[in-house]
Amino acid sequence: MVKKLNLGYEKIHACENDCMLFYGVDKDLENCKNCELSRYKDATNGGSDTIPRKILRYFKITPHLQRLYMSTHTVQYMKYSKNRIVTEGVLSHPADGEEWKEFDKNYPNFVADIRNVRLGLVTDGFPPYSNATSTVYSVWPVVLLVYNLPHTMSMKDPYMFMTLLVPGPNDPGRNLNVYLRPLIDELISLWQVGVQTYDASTKNNFMMRAALLWTISDFPGLGMVSRWSTHGKMACHVCMGEVKAKQLPHSKKSSFYGLHMGFLDKRRRSRRKGQIVHNMCAGITFPPPGKPHSKERADGFGDSHNWTHITSFFDLPYWDSLRLRHCIDVMHTEKNVFNNIFLTILCSAKTKDTTRSREDLKAMGIMQELWMNGTSSEIS
Template identity: 85%
Template structure:
């Protein structure tokens, strides 16, 4: 993919969320938009104006987005970027909308709620300096400082690690503020249902059971059902480069039609966990800000404006399931996917053997009768919580990564209790990934 295609995809995401023709204030509205939505609409209309009078190709938003992509792709410093903006400002006609420096560009993007929050973390993945711990100077577990001296040998101190947190609330509100996407956000309720045909996740057993357990949530068509996907990837493709990987946590909106929910503009990154290595079971630590936000969206909600009906409402949200590969599932769920008891469905009920000339485990003697048992093995959250109730897990952090709890590998494969259990509804959900079955021969 070339540079122009990369930028086009980024702009398409913004355009879908902020279609200029869908905004504006008219006298025929049924209800005035709330203060937050009105402010966002005003800012969006401003950045939708031409970059300079008479330019029909670039709006302010589109041109600045292209410049930011160029800055990132070419590793341009802030100083050089400021000089470029000044040069372009001298060339453009009077009345142009181009900011004069990088600070002005960041202010413009911030008004659109497209930024992120920096959360200080300890480099051993022990804890976040967040919430009640935000003012601490030292790690609660290692008792070491959250800062370290710069590598240049001077007296400057820098943070050891920074988590980037993108609030999902703003993304969901923008989907309703645009009339283009507000209609699609109700597809899960308004779709045509064909008996015996699974055309959308809302037709599935798990979604229907959730609606039955929480009828007040299901009754409001505006409430949002989410899925969480997570995986890591290396930043550098050059084999000579230093190995470094980051870990992403992405939320998917399942209110949308199935043709949209898995498209780039509607997959929202919420957490960017820095490396250089994957956090392992300590991913639980970095999920904390997202868990707090999901709890708030479930218990309280947030006032949102629906542009398609011109009404305000309290939007709530729930997380229905997680999506990951087999190793990632061990990080998210807490059941290790390595060793003799790697299968998260049978949990040791099927005999496993370690191959004599390797460290790999082989699960054999699988038979057709166990397929019927898989359904009974889908344990609900409350059962999983009870299974972990009598286990004392080691503290988080890399210094404790080699520690194993009593019975690990013999009676269970639990490494930690996932923070998803802090969600009020997680006990009622099935705590397995159904798409991964234990008919796989090798783990």
């Protein structure tokens, strides 16, 4: 339906093991460069059709952004972030935030034209099949948000543009970085060169540029886009190991209980600088992407660092200077906190008030009124 509007998508073949894309200089290869797996399935019934094992759907973002300026209905809203009424001390739009203002200070040439676009990237997995008896399968859409629009529009369906549809059946994990490559290349072009776009309000053309300000995901997804694993005693991607969690002896979970003051030290602000983060990974050798290497880790992983892979976001010329590169989705945080408290109060099957939890309290020497009296059998 949208193909005639030049809003279709490009099919990019991928290695079934998530090692690479058959894209760019590798588009004509017949086998994966890493695992040597054939690009195509074996022909059946004597047929000669070549069916790719895995396909990435790539929807270019540029035509969508151009149409926002070409339409007389939306072009007036694309300048809202600059022309809005600002109330001092009130955060009503991302443009009121420190990170937006810091970006403006660092890149005055980009800010000179208020029509240049600010973007946010969102990703999460979901099962496309509603039938509970079907085989478990999940896909990962990657969606871009346009922050030039009013906050009442930027989170609405018509203005949330899916750019990648990463196929399943399982989540790509750290290999999500492999599938981001076409989008990163397009974002680099939109930053360095731009694209000629018609402005319906002024009835002339201009060179539209775009910049990605941050990503938004849940906590597991954060590890996929930020390359810092969100599991284990070094799960915090902000302090990056400066504050290490303690492993609870009975439930075997990581806990930051009693360590919260370490996150309030303002002297550690420099840890957020992108260049510092980039330099931390310069001397680390990471395993190649793909399922055959999914259990391999870089030297020092879980001890001196939690880095899992090299992310292509740092190919963006401005990514080093960003301080707030990755955000946690508030909805997931609220939902998880509520579920843990509410289901514990109801004493449901998902309660956190278990025998092991009580034993961990005793081992930590806290909340003595909740310690177990006598002995009890282990429960799962």
